[in-house]
Amino acid sequence: MKTPIASRNAKPAVPAPSAWELRLYVAGPTPKSIAALRNLEQICEEHLAGRYHIEVIDLMKHPQLAQGDQILAVPTLVRKLPAPIRKIIGTLSNTERVLVGLDLRPHDLDPSAMRKAENHV
Secondary structure (H helix, E strand, C coil): CCCCHHHHHCCCCCCCCCCEEEEEEECCCCHHHHHHHHHHHHHHHHHCCCCEEEEEEECCCCHHHHCCCCCCCCCEEEEEECCCCEEEECCCCCHHHHHHHCCCCCHHHCHHHHHHHHHCC
């Protein structure tokens, strides 16, 4: 029996897992929460395009979820995958710090790499 053309070309119902699983904990739509999400989306598009998933957890609606990742302040970003888990608190406005915190820093921003390059000149 032949498979219909539509189902041969159909995409799978379940998307492939993302390489980066990120959770952003916020407390309602505050200016800091909105800024954190905007900054995170921009950083992810620049450095992880197509390889990330962001889950936003509003602790005003689901306060019980704060305990699982031991959230003490908001906004807080938690990198679940790749391991190890990492946390960054704040609006994520300092891109270099976020890249360092997520272990995404390019070599040109890495101070140790810069020192090595200076020694070879």
